[in-house]
């Protein structure tokens with residue numbers, strides 16, 4: 001099946017779901033066992049089936065299968081949020097004493113998780129402040145367990161060189177983990193460029209309507225956990241699960257098997273079936289929405305480029321963007337909804353004059369959303385720190401929605417005029 005068909009119809013088993021055309025919400029906690037033998041086989045992970053909804057649920061299973069297929073992966077695990085998808089992914093491969101190499105231009109929530117919470121747990125992140133692949137390689141040592149990046153970095157809209165990073169990671173026997181939230185598999189499939197694991201905040205474009213928190217971890221099935229002795233969590237017995245050796249039992253499907261059997265079981269950050277249902281509805285229109293998000297954002301970017309009171313525009317598909325070549329290589333069907341620009345006027349007046357753009361901290365909603373990082377998310381930083389993070393006082397980050405493009409442009413133009421009065 002092609003992408004659009006998988007998104008709209010993939011994995012629906014009409015007989016299994018009482019001929020309901022849309023997979024229902026299985027608001028259900030536990031599942032009955034036909035026999036003791038059946039229960040034993042389930043608990044020993046010998047057969048597939050549901051035990052308890054912290055571990056799996058048919059509503060979650062539907063979106064796990066669809067996102068795995070859309071990404072070109074072999075398995076996926078739905079989590080309660082994007083944050084918990086990142087948390088479980090890192091804990092699945094790293095423990096106290098280990099290190100991870102990443103960019104300093106990643107989403108602020110992930111940056112905090114890496115620099116504070118994981119630091120307290122003894123996992124060290126090396127943040128690279130450069131686009132130079134050699135700087136990533138120099139930061140790798142024998143304790144490094146993966147390279148972590150974002151396809152389209154949030155909020156500065158930087159494009160990662162996935163293929164280059166994957167080559168470096170594999171040279172050192174470690175996987176490349178990519179947060180593909182802002183691109184979605186419709187614009188970029190990181191596995192095709194050598195990435196090993198993909199994570200998503202499904203809260204954004206995959207659910208798409210700003211109404212369901214969720215996350216997803218997808219495994220390409222390509223990374224060999226046995227190739228060196230770095231990944232003992234996969235190659236030695238898990239005493240908390242009858243001494244199972246994940247890489248032996250599940251071979252190339254070990255990543256999701258361990259994340260589910262060990263980490264979702266222990267941490268409990270599973271996705272609610274209601275949110276999985278809302279996300280299923282979103283996935284069904286993903287390709288149509290991403291096309292229009294990208295079309296509207298590019299048209300707004302071109303409009304703002306010519307505006308006399310706009311200081312700069314950041315959009316990867318603009319020819320003068322420093323990441324234009326990377327964007328053309330990695331983003332095949334468009335460059336998504338995120339656009340950054342500097343307003344030559346009063347930032348607060350600009351934000352408050354907008355009528356159509358909603359002032360909020362989210363992205364990937366059908367509605368246009370504007371965020372003023374210097375006045376909100378990065379307010380606590382000094383001017384110098386903001387400058388370093390690329391968050392100047394004039395910087396606006398917008399997620400361009402699916403409204404009529406003329407209304408979108410008019411709203412921004414009016415607000416610029418008011419910001420200068």
Ligand SMILES: Cc1ncc(COP(=O)(O)O)c(C=O)c1O
Pocket residue numbers: 081082083084107109110150154179181182200201202203204213214215
């Ligand atoms: C790129 C990226 N990754 C992860 C997250 C975290 O996702 P969630 O808010 O669903 O926990 C976000 C949230 O904005 C994000 O933009």
